[in-house]
Amino acid sequence: xxxxxxxxxxxxxxxxxxxxxxxxxxxxxxxxxxxxxxxxxxxxxxxxxxxxxxxxxxxxxxxxxxxxxxxxxxxxxxxxxxxxxxxxxxxxxxxxxxxxxxxxxxxxxxxxxxxxxxxxxxxxxxxxxxxxxxxxxxxxxxxxxxxxxxxxxxxxxxxxxxxxxxxxxxxxxxxxxxxxxxxxxxxxxxxxxxxxxxxxxxxxxxxxxxxxxxxxxxxxxxxxxxxxxxxxxxxxxxxxxxxxxxxxxxxxxxxxxxxxxxxxxxxxxxxxxxxxxxxxxxxxxxxxxxxxxxxxxxxxxxxxxxxxxxxxxxxxxxxxxxxxxxxxxxxxxxxxxxxxxxxxxxxxxxxxxxxxxxxxxxxxxxxxxxxxxxxxxxxxxxxxxxxxxxxxxxxxxxxxxxxxxxxxxxxx
Numbered sequence: 001x002x003x004x005x006x007x008x009x010x011x012x013x014x015x016x017x018x019x020x021x022x023x024x025x026x027x028x029x030x031x032x033x034x035x036x037x038x039x040x041x042x043x044x045x046x047x048x049x050x051x052x053x054x055x056x057x058x059x060x061x062x063x064x065x066x067x068x069x070x071x072x073x074x075x076x077x078x079x080x081x082x083x084x085x086x087x088x089x090x091x092x093x094x095x096x097x098x099x100x101x102x103x104x105x106x107x108x109x110x111x112x113x114x115x116x117x118x119x120x121x122x123x124x125x126x127x128x129x130x131x132x133x134x135x136x137x138x139x140x141x142x143x144x145x146x147x148x149x150x151x152x153x154x155x156x157x158x159x160x161x162x163x164x165x166x167x168x169x170x171x172x173x174x175x176x177x178x179x180x181x182x183x184x185x186x187x188x189x190x191x192x193x194x195x196x197x198x199x200x201x202x203x204x205x206x207x208x209x210x211x212x213x214x215x216x217x218x219x220x221x222x223x224x225x226x227x228x229x230x231x232x233x234x235x236x237x238x239x240x241x242x243x244x245x246x247x248x249x250x251x252x253x254x255x256x257x258x259x260x261x262x263x264x265x266x267x268x269x270x271x272x273x274x275x276x277x278x279x280x281x282x283x284x285x286x287x288x289x290x291x292x293x294x295x296x297x298x299x300x301x302x303x304x305x306x307x308x309x310x311x312x313x314x315x316x317x318x319x320x321x322x323x324x325x326x327x328x329x330x331x332x333x334x335x336x337x338x339x340x341x342x343x344x345x346x347x348x349x350x351x352x353x354x355x356x357x358x359x360x361x362x363x364x365x366x367x368x369x370x371x372x373x374x375x376x377x378x379x380x381x382x383x384x385x386x387x388x389x390x391x392x393x394x395x396x397x398x399x400x401x402x403x404x405x406x407x408x409x410x411x412x
Contacts, residue, residue, distance in 0.1 A: 001405055009394040010093065011385065013275065013310040013349040016055070016378040017328055018093075018395075019043075020103050020353040021317060023059070024068050024327040026076065027051055028371070031329065035349075035378035040092050044068040046327075047078035056084040063088045070322040093395040095353075097123045103354040107314075109393065110246040110277065112215055119149055128244035128277060131391040132213035134201055136166060138184050139217045143168060147201050148213070157200050165190035170229075172293035174282070175335060176368045177361045179225040183250060184214055186243065188233035195237045208237040210390040214245040225358065228278065234258055240273035242390040248359040249278035249313070253286045256308040263306040264345050266377040271347070273381070275310035275389035280359035282333040283307065283344060293335070297367045302336035306345040308379065310389050314356035316363060326363030329374065333359075338372030345375040349382055 012018055016035030023039035025031070030050045037043075037053060042061035045051060046068070057063065063086060067073060094101040097109070098121075109126045117123065119130045129135065132148040134157075145162045147155030167185045174181050195202060195209040202208070216226045227248040233255040241256075243249070257263045259270035287303035311332065318325045326333075331350050338344065381387040 008397050009096075010397065011382070011388050011392045011394050012095075012312070012351050013382045013388055013392050015349060015351070018349070018351045020106060021315065021355070022061075022068060022319075023352075024071070024318065024325055025051060025329065026067075026071075026073075026324065026327045027078070027329045029374065031374070031376075038093060040094075042068070043088075044071075045080045046071070046076040047080060048076060049078045050081070051078060052081040052083065053086075054083050056087070057082060058085075058087045058090045060090060060092045061088060067324075068318050070318040071324045072322070073324060091397055093397050095126060095393055096396045097126045107354040107357070109353075110244060110279075112246075126393060128211070128242075128391055129213050129215075132211045132244070133205060133209045134212045135215065136162070136184070136186070136212065137215045137217060138166075138168060140219060143184075147204065148211075151201075151204055155200060155204060157198070161194060161198060161200075165194055170290055172290040174225060174359075175293075175297070176333060176363075176365060177225055177359055179223055181225050181227050181229075181248075181250070182218070182220055183227050183229035184216060184247075185229050185231055186212070186214070187231055188237075188241070188255075189235060190232065192235060192237045208239050209241075210237065210239050211242045211244070214243065214247070216245065216247045227358075229284075230255065230276070236272045236274060238272075240390055242275045242277065244277035244391070245279075246357075247278060248280045248282065248356075249276050250282045250284055251276065251307055252284040252288050254306050257306040264304060264343060264375065266347055266375075268308055268347050268379050268381055271308045271379075271381070273387050273389045274308065275312065275348075275392065277312045277391075279314050280333060280356045281311050281313045281331075282335060282359075285336055285338075285342075285344075288336065297337050297369060300336045302334075302338045302342050302344075302372065304343050304345070306347075307332075308347045310349040310351065310379070310382065310392070312351040312353060312393075314354045314359075315352050316356055316360055320355070320360075321362040323362045323364055330363055330371075334369035334372065337370045339370055340373050342372055343375050344372035347377050347379040349378060
């Protein structure tokens with residue numbers, strides 16, 4: 001007999017939610033999930049309100065209506081509606097990075113490649129470092145920038161130009177981590193201006209910068225956390241933007257939301273392809289103030305904020321502390337008081353591939369945040385391959401189709 005087998009590549013951001021880890025959804029307010037959902041392990045739908053999956057839901061393990069092991073909260077009080085297919089025990093969807101596709105192995109796509117790794121190898125092709133147009137390297141004393149693989153990493157950007165869009169002199173407190181954050185602040189508006197006019201990187205690329213990789217080589221003192229913060233990001237460079245780093249990412253204010261009339265909506269007609277790739281992703285609203293970061297949470301009042309970008313980052317799993325991870329609804333982290341009168345609007349795709357390595361404190365601590373009104377949607381632009389974020393990873397799977405009887409002695 002003969003079976004036809006097709007190797008399919010699927011851009012990961014064509015899923016509304018994709019987990020390489022165990023997935024939990026425990027929404028406390030009505031939550032409609034548009035688009036495809038997949039977990040490479042089990043999926044625990046354990047809502048305390050009405051949860052509706054509008055499209056297909058798949059998992060390599062089982063799909064449960066219960067709390068995950070280690071989550072000792074009372075049983076879910078809400079309901080789950082599946083309007084599309086619901087299938088467990090399906091084939092895994094893996095990144096083509098080699099024979100090891102464990103979460104720890106996948107984390108390497110964020111890391112600087114080892115010295116002798118071939119950039120054309122499966123892992124080399126997957127690394128954001130090798131995909132980057134611009135690489136920012138921050139040490140204890142210096143900030144440098146260079147071109148990516150397209151220039152064999154040899155092109156350097158004059159320091160005076162780098163300082164126009166990168167700074168490292170701010171600090172603030174992350175109350176979940178209970179650490180002082182030492183952010184590498186990247187001013188996206190200034191990066192956009194520089195990208196339009198510089199003679200170094202643009203001279204070789206012939207276009208705007210589309211993918212930035214930030215390498216943090218600093219050694220923060222105990223009680224401090226190195227991170228990347230994106231500010232002034234309402235308008236991106238002309239061809240969209242991906243920012244990748246091994247460190248936590250903080251997004252302050254509107255991001256990829258240039259049209260003020262479309263903020264707070266699911267209208268992404270004016271947006272550009274964008275993704276944020278890091279250890280974790282924390283949203284700081286348009287009202288965020290570094291000086292108030294150590295104040296009680298009741299005094300850290302958020303304001304309506306819109307972010308339009310795919311997220312690929314880590315989480316702190318339930319099994320780590322035998323404490324609920326926070327679930328999909330808390331995959332983007334918060335540090336302010338939001339409340340039902342303040343909305344975080346998000347259009348994109350949420351992808352969890354590995355456990356966080358730097359922002360590792362558990363969800364559910366006091367004095368951290370109160371949740372926003374969540375106005376979340378899948379960005380339908382991502383169904384068009386021409387509108388995917390720069391550097392989007394592709395998953396690989398085998399599609400097995402029809403069998404045929406082959407006469408004895410026939411070569412196939």
